[in-house]
Every structure is written in C-alpha cells, then in structure tokens.
Amino acid sequence: MIRVVLPAHLRTLAKVNGEVNLDVGGPVTQRAVLDALEVRYPVLRGAIRDHVTKERRAFVRFFACEEDLSHELADAPLPDKVVSGAEPFMVVGALAGG
Amino acid sequence: MSKVRVLVGTRKGAFVLTSDGKRKQWKVAGPHFAGWEIYHIKGSPADPKRLYASQTSGWFGQQIQRSNDGGKTWEPVGNKFTYDGVTGTHQWYDGTPHPWEFKRVWHLEPSLADPDTVYAGVEDAALFRTTDGGKTWHELAGLRGHGSGSKWQPGAGGMCLHTILQDPKNPKRMFVAISAAGAFRSDDAGKTWKPINRGLRSQQIPDQDAEVGHCVHRLAMHPAHTDVLYMQKHWDVLRSDNAGESWHEVSGNLPSDFGFPIEVHPHEPRTIYVIPIKSDSEHYPPQGKLRVYRSRTGGDKWQALTKGLPQRDCYVNVLRDATSLDSLDPCGVYFGTTGGQVYASANAGDSWTPIVRDLPAVLSVEVQTLK
Numbered sequence: 001m002i003r004v005v006l007p008a009h010l011r012t013l014a015k016v017n018g019e020v021n022l023d024v025g026g027p028v029t030q031r032a033v034l035d036a037l038e039v040r041y042p043v044l045r046g047a048i049r050d051h052v053t054k055e056r057r058a059f060v061r062f063f064a065c066e067e068d069l070s071h072e073l074a075d076a077p078l079p080d081k082v083v084s085g086a087e088p089f090m091v092v093g094a095l096a097g098g
Numbered sequence: 099m100s101k102v103r104v105l106v107g108t109r110k111g112a113f114v115l116t117s118d119g120k121r122k123q124w125k126v127a128g129p130h131f132a133g134w135e136i137y138h139i140k141g142s143p144a145d146p147k148r149l150y151a152s153q154t155s156g157w158f159g160q161q162i163q164r165s166n167d168g169g170k171t172w173e174p175v176g177n178k179f180t181y182d183g184v185t186g187t188h189q190w191y192d193g194t195p196h197p198w199e200f201k202r203v204w205h206l207e208p209s210l211a212d213p214d215t216v217y218a219g220v221e222d223a224a225l226f227r228t229t230d231g232g233k234t235w236h237e238l239a240g241l242r243g244h245g246s247g248s249k250w251q252p253g254a255g256g257m258c259l260h261t262i263l264q265d266p267k268n269p270k271r272m273f274v275a276i277s278a279a280g281a282f283r284s285d286d287a288g289k290t291w292k293p294i295n296r297g298l299r300s301q302q303i304p305d306q307d308a309e310v311g312h313c314v315h316r317l318a319m320h321p322a323h324t325d326v327l328y329m330q331k332h333w334d335v336l337r338s339d340n341a342g343e344s345w346h347e348v349s350g351n352l353p354s355d356f357g358f359p360i361e362v363h364p365h366e367p368r369t370i371y372v373i374p375i376k377s378d379s380e381h382y383p384p385q386g387k388l389r390v391y392r393s394r395t396g397g398d399k400w401q402a403l404t405k406g407l408p409q410r411d412c413y414v415n416v417l418r419d420a421t422s423l424d425s426l427d428p429c430g431v432y433f434g435t436t437g438g439q440v441y442a443s444a445n446a447g448d449s450w451t452p453i454v455r456d457l458p459a460v461l462s463v464e465v466q467t468l469k
Contacts, residue, residue, distance in 0.1 A: 009155065009158055010158060013158075013161065043161075043174045045178070046159050047158040047161070057157070057159060059157040060158070094157065096157070
C-alpha cells in the first residue's frame, strides 16, 4: 500500500481527508503512483502534471524520505520505505507569494 | 417578485451576492473555492440555476466548476483544454515565434439556448466549446487558424481571449476579442473568422491599418441592435454601426479614454457605460475620483456618475469582466474593484452604494435577473 500526502487544495478538490492509500501494480515509480492517483481521483488530472505531456507542473514538488524527488525520472523506482508504506510520497505545493 | 444574483470572482475565491428586486439588502455567500483565482463565473441564460466558474491557480492549474442550484453547491467538470491539431506559434515579446501554451480560462460564455453548451476564452488566446455541460472541451480552431494567428502577440496581461458575444438574432454570428490581437467575427457559428479592426488607431503598433495587433479590452452589444458594437480599447472608446466592418471613436469628453469594461443599458440600446482609468501605467481613476461615465447617445457625450462613489483618494482599478447590468426597471449596474469593493446602483447609475467593501481583488462580476 502506497501512502500519498496531498496539499490542502488538492485534498479539497479530491474530497479526501488525510492521507490517500493506493495499490500500485508493478514497479513503484512516480509515474505509477500518479497514474494510480489520477485513476482514483480523476479531478486531479492536470492539477499535478500536464494532461498531455505528463510533465510535473512547475510549482508542484515531490518529496519522500526527507529527499526532494522532483527532478528524478518519472520511471525511476521510489525509495523502499515508500514502497513498503513506512514513509509517504508527498505532493507539495511550492512556496510562492500571493 | 424579481430577485438578482451577483456572481463575483476574486483573486482568492468566489462570492454569490443576492437581493430582492429592491436591491437594498444583500446576502453575501462565500468564499467558494477559497484561495483559488476565480477569473469568471456566469449563469446560463437558458437555465439560471446552471452556473459555470473558471477556477485557476499558478500551482495546480485550471478547474472548471459547475453548479446546478444557483451557486449553493458545485462540482468540478472537465479541465482538459488541448489545442486542436498542430499547435503552431504566435509572436513572443521579442518577436520570435513562440508555441501556444494553455494557461487559464479567462471568460466563460454559456449558450443563449442550451445550458450544456458553453464557450470558453482562454490564454494563450483560443476559443473552446463544450456541448456536454463542461465534461469535454474542444477548440474552435478556425479562429487561431485564421491567417493572422502567427502574428498575434501578448499584451502585458497575457494573450487572452476575454470577450465572447453571441448574436441572439443570428445564431451563426459571434464576436470575440483578444489582447493584443483585436476583434474577430464569425458568420458560420465559429467555424471561420475574420478580423474586424478597421478604423482602430493604436500608437503601440507601427502600422495603423494592420488587421491585427490592437489591444481591445472589451466589446459590448445590445441584443436588439446587434449590428451596433461598442469597444473599450487600450486607448479609445469606439463604436461600429456595421457589425465591426468599421469603427469610429466616440471617446468625446471622457477624462481618460483608457479603461477596461464597457456595457450597454438593457432597455436603452444607445446608453452605454465606461469607467475611465489613468494610464499607461497607473491604472487607477483619474485624480483619485472613482467615476462611472454614462452616454445616452451611443458615445461622444458623456455624463459623470459620482453619487455614492469615492471622489478623493481612490486608487483602485476595475477590470474588464468586472461590470454587469441587471434587466430590472430601472436597471441595476454593478462593478467590482481591485480594492475588493462591489458597488451597486439600483437606478441605472444615478447613485451608488457598496454591497461589500473588503473582498479580495475583484476579477469579475456577473449579474442574473431572476423571476
């Protein structure tokens, strides 16, 4: 079970409280987790990554295990502690003014 | 008894203001979508309980929200705006070709006849349409595919399609306006388009007769006189008496012919409203006096409407989508400011009072007259 933490605005959009738990088949990568997230919550399509290119939106970051994974390849394996559910995969809205 | 519902989009959420036909006591509901920019909210003329809102964020992109109960509850619908076919390029600020990139929806215009059909004007400038209540959106690519598309260039506010007018007397005729490309007309329900900018004069472009490149801020039209169009341009207020084939200036005695909104009285087709703003960079009312100007002659002769509006130390702006009129008699006029006030007049502009004073910066105001 993969644990995903969403920022407040996306929790509101998806109508969820707290963490999201996902079953991810096959290798656990950023792409696989986000694909599973968007299947469960279609309203999040386009809110984290581009609809077509699947590129991460500029002011969204991905953290796990106290590391910034935002620039890792989408198909790179996520840390073992994320795969085991010991640590969450965090979707974070970047600090910005306004 | 009639009621009015004022839909307010702000930098940090949406608000729904309601009153009876007297328009003296107001109920304020919101914020909806707290923390998100709400560029525009508009109700369907065919089903006033059906509302659409453009919700957008620099972090999380675009959402379209739909309400089926007049704004009490909302549901997100489709948010995929993909340009049709080869995306192509427009001009960037440095004159180089730049690929079209979707940024946000500026304006939503529900169909006059069908609550499930809505037009969306977007940045980078293009026109989209849904026919399934917002679930899916498809570009009307003939506009961007018009031969001039590669010459369009963003203004300082972005290259946005901000005005969509439907001709109630001719369902095949539509008008749109783009900053900073100009005004366009379709006579075949949006399949093909022609620029309608003859007579516009813009110091910011070298060729005054260029078919595109003019920074049109807003168009307005009375539903009973659809060959007559009014325009607030970056500078100049203009009128066309032939559906945009040619334009002439009607700025007359305005203290500044710069501004953003322009609106037409619902019962008097020659009565129009503008809100002069000082520019080119200040973007606040001249002399710190917030004044609406009304012309009863289709322009040229303008009367300042000031009763109830601040006449000193006022330095707010009124954006292009932030003015609207109800259709009661006498008609109500409403506008919102970047200072968070929404002012209302229940007597066609003769006097004003704020409905609310301290909202986030107002991006859009639309009013619905309800039976």
